[in-house]
Amino acid sequence: MKGAVRRFRGLPLRSRLALLVTVAVAVAVAAAAVVCWFVVRNVLVSSLDDALSENRVPDSWVRTMIDDSGQCRRTIVGQKEAPNLLKQTVQVVDQTGNSCVVLGEQTITLERQDTEVALRESPHAFHNATASNGAEYRVFTYPLDGTPYAVSAARPLSEVDDTLNNLALVLTVVAGIGVIGAGAAGLWVARTGLRPVDRLTEAVEHVARTEDLNLRIPVDGDDEIARLSESFNSMTASLASSRDLQQQLIADAGHELRTPLTSLRTNIELLARSEDTGRAIPPDDRRALLASVKAQMTELASLIGDLQELSRPDAGQGGAKVQVVALHDIVETALERARLRGPELTFTADLAPWYVRAEPAALERAVVNILDNAVKFGPPGSAVEVALKGGELTVRDHGPGIPAEELPHVFDRFWRSPTARSLPGSGLGLSIVARTVRQSGGEVALASAEGGGTVASVRLPGAATPPPETPETPLEAPAGTSPG
Template sequence: MTRPLKQLRALPLRSRLALLVAAAVAVAVAAVAAACWVVTKTQLDRQLDNSLRSSQVDERYLSGLYNYCRGTSSVLPPSFTGYTVQLVDSRGTVCIEPNASVLSVSSADIAVADGRKPYALHSTKAEDGTRMRVYTYSLRRATPPSGGTSGQIAVSIARPLSEVDKPLSTLAWVLLVVSGIGVIGAGAAGLWIARSGLRPVDELTEAVEHVARTEDLTIRIPVEGEDEIARLSRSFNTMTASLASSRDRQAQLIADAGHELRTPLTSLRTNIELLARSDATGRAIPPDDRRALMTSVKAQMTELASLIGDLQELSRPDAASPGPLQVVGLHDIADAALERARLRGPELTIRADLTPWYVRAEPAALERAVVNILDNAVKFSPPGGSIEVELRNGELTVRDHGPGIPAEDLPHVFERFWRSPSARQLPGSGLGLSIVARTIQQAGGEVDLRPAEGDGTIASIRLPGAPQLPPEH
C-alpha cells in the first residue's frame, strides 16, 4: 500500500488530479452500474415470478396429462405453450410430457403435494441442464384430475431463467462499455481540467523560478477572479512588492549610512594625519591647536559610536521587540532622562512636572527614546533658553523655544537619516526621531511633533497605561 502511494506522489500534480478524477468517476460509474444491474435483475425476477403465479394450467390439459402418465389414455392434449408443466405427487413421482425435460423435484414441491405448503417458488435444473424457475401449487382446492386424489397432486409450472439471464448479460456488457467510455472520458476531462486549473500555478512557478534565477522582484502575475488561485497570485504579488520595498529600503539605508559615515570619518582621518605628520616631521603643533585637534577627534569618535549604535538599533526587523516588556514608571524614566539632558545642556533651564504614570515597555529602549526627544530640545534651544517637560494622563510633552520646524518638514521628521536644512550643521545622524517612533509604536503608543505657540516645538509621547505593580517586600 505504501509503494503505490509513493509512486502516486512521484507523478506530476496534473497527472495525479487526472488519475483521482478518473478513479472517482470509475467508482461512481461502477456503483451506478451495479445498482442498475441489481434493480433490473430484481425487476425481471419479479416479473417472471408474477408470470408463473398468474399462469393457470387448463384443467383438461392436467387431466389428459395425468391419465397419459397412468396409462389410461394414449392421447395427450395440446401442450401448454411457453411453459414446462409436470405433476408431482406426495411420493415425489413426476408426470410430464414425453418430449419435455424432467424438472428436479425439491422438498418444497413434495411439501406442496402432501398439503404442508400452499405453494413453492424456487429455481432448479432440468435433466438437460437448463436452469428453470419453478412455481408449484397444490390442487387440493381444485377439481383433481380423473382418478386423482385431492390434496396429493401438485402442479409445477416452469420457465427457463435464460429469459432473465440473457437480458441481464446484455445489460452487463452495455454497462461495462458505457462505464469504460465514461472512465476514459473522465480521465481525459480530468487531465484537461487539471491543465486549465493549474495554468495559474504554472505561471506562479515560472515567476518564482524567474525571481530565484534573476532576483528580479518587479515581476507580477495577472490576477483574475476571486478563487484560491487568484488569492495565491495576489499574495505572491504582495510578497514580491514587499521584498522589493524592503530591498530598496535596505539599499537606501546603506547609502544613507555611508553618506553619514563619510563626514566624521573624513574629519577624523584628516585630524589623525595632522597629528601623525607632526610626529613624523618633528614639527610640534601649538598646544592650543593640538588640544583642539584632540577634542575634534574625540567628538568625531563619539559621533561615530552614536551613529553605529543607532544603526544597530534600526537593523532589527520592525516586528522584533528589543527586549521583554515590563511595567515601568514613565515618570521615573523621564526623570532619569532629564538628568542626562541637564548634563548636556548645563546652560539651559529645564523645568519638569511629572505625574506618576505606569506603562508596559522595554525600559532601556523607552529611556533612549525619551533621551532622544530631550536631546533634540537641548540641541535646538538657544543659549540660556528653557525647556518645559510635563507628564499628564499618559502624555509626555517636551517644549523647547528654538527656531521650530517648518510645516513642510513635519511629515519627514521621523524618516531615517532625514535632517532639515537648518540642522545639517549640527551634530547628529538623523536617526534619533526614527528610533523614537519605532520604540513608541512597539509599546503601543504614539509620538508627534507640532509647532508651539510663539516659538519652538512641542514633542508629544502618548502611551497607554498599565496596572501598577505592588511594591516588593
C-alpha cells in the same frame, strides 16, 4: 500500500488530480452499473414469475395426465393439443416428494417448498432449480385443486440471463467510455485549473533567477488562485520596498559616515606628518586636534549605535522581551541624563503614573532622544517642559521650532533640517523614536508650539495602575483616559 502512496505523491499535481477524478468517476459508474444490473434482474425475474403464475396449464388437463394410482400416464411435448411454445416444463408433485413430468423434456429437481405446497402447508412457491440437463429454471409451484398433488411449472432462466448478459455488456462499454472520458476531462480540468499556478511558479522561478521584484502576476476573479496571486504580488512589493529601503539606508549611512571619517583621516594625517617631519604642532593646536578626533570618534560611535538600533529585529522577532514598565520612571531617568547634557536649561516635570507594555531599554532610548532633541535646540536659559498625563507624554522646548514644510520629514532616516546641519547628530534619533513608539502600539508627533518652539507628543496605551497579573498581561486604559 505505502509504496503505492509514495509513487502517487511523486506524480505531478495535474496527474494526481486527473487520476483522482478518473478513479472517482470509475467508482461512481461501477456502482451505478451494478445497481442498474440488479434492478433490471429483479424486474425480469418478477416478470417471469408473473408469466408463470398467469399462464398456467389448465388443471383439468393436468388431472387427465394422472391415473388412479397417482402415476403420470405420459409426457406431452409439443403436441397440438398442448403445444409447448414457451419451452416450459410441468411436473406433478405428490405429498411424499415424488414427481413426474406431464409437459416438457426436462426433469426439474424438487425442493422442500414444492412438497410443502402439495401438503398444503404453503399456498405457492417460487424458486430457482436445476434441470436434468444442468440448465437453471425458474419454478412456480401451486396446488392442484381436488387432488393431493401440486403442479410445478418451470421456465428456463436463460430468458432472463440472456437479457442481463446483453445489459452487462452495454453497461461495461458505456462505463469504459465514461471512465476514459472522465480521465480526459479530469486532465483537461487539471491543466486549465492549474494554469494560474504554472504562471505563479514561472514568476517565482523568474524572481529567484533574476531577483527582479518588480514582476507582477495578473489577477483574474476572486477565487483561491486569485488570492494566491494577490498575496504573491503583495509579497514581492513588500520585498521590493524593503530592498529599496535597505539600499537607501546603506547609501545614507555611507554618506553620513564619509564626513566624520574624512575629518578623522585628515586629523590623523596631520598628527602623523608632525611625527614624521619632526615639526611639533603647537600645544593648543594639538589639544584642539585631539579634541576634534575624540569628537569625531564619539560621533561615529553614536552613528553606528543608531544604525544597530534601526537594524535590530522588531519586538517578538528576536528583540528584547516586552514587559510592563512604569513610563513615569523611565521619563524621570531620562530627565536626569538630559539635565547633565543641558545644564544651562531649566527642566520642569509633571509626571502622573502610567504603565505600558514595551521594551524598557528601547523605550528609555526613545525618551532620551526626544529630550536630547529639546536640549539641542533649546537656547541657554530657556525651559524644557515635560508632562505625562493620561498616557500622553509631551516635551516642549522654546527653540527656533520646525517650519511647517519640514514637519512631514522629521521622522525620516538621516533627515536633518538645513538649519541644523551644523549641529551634532546623525539624523536617526527621531526615526528610532517613531519605530519604538509604533512597536509599543502608540503614536508620536512633532508640532510647532504656540509662542515658539516645538512640542513632541507620545501617546502609548496603558493604565494608571500596574496590573495584578504577570508582566505579559495586556494593559487596557481605564475609562476616561486616552491610551492612544
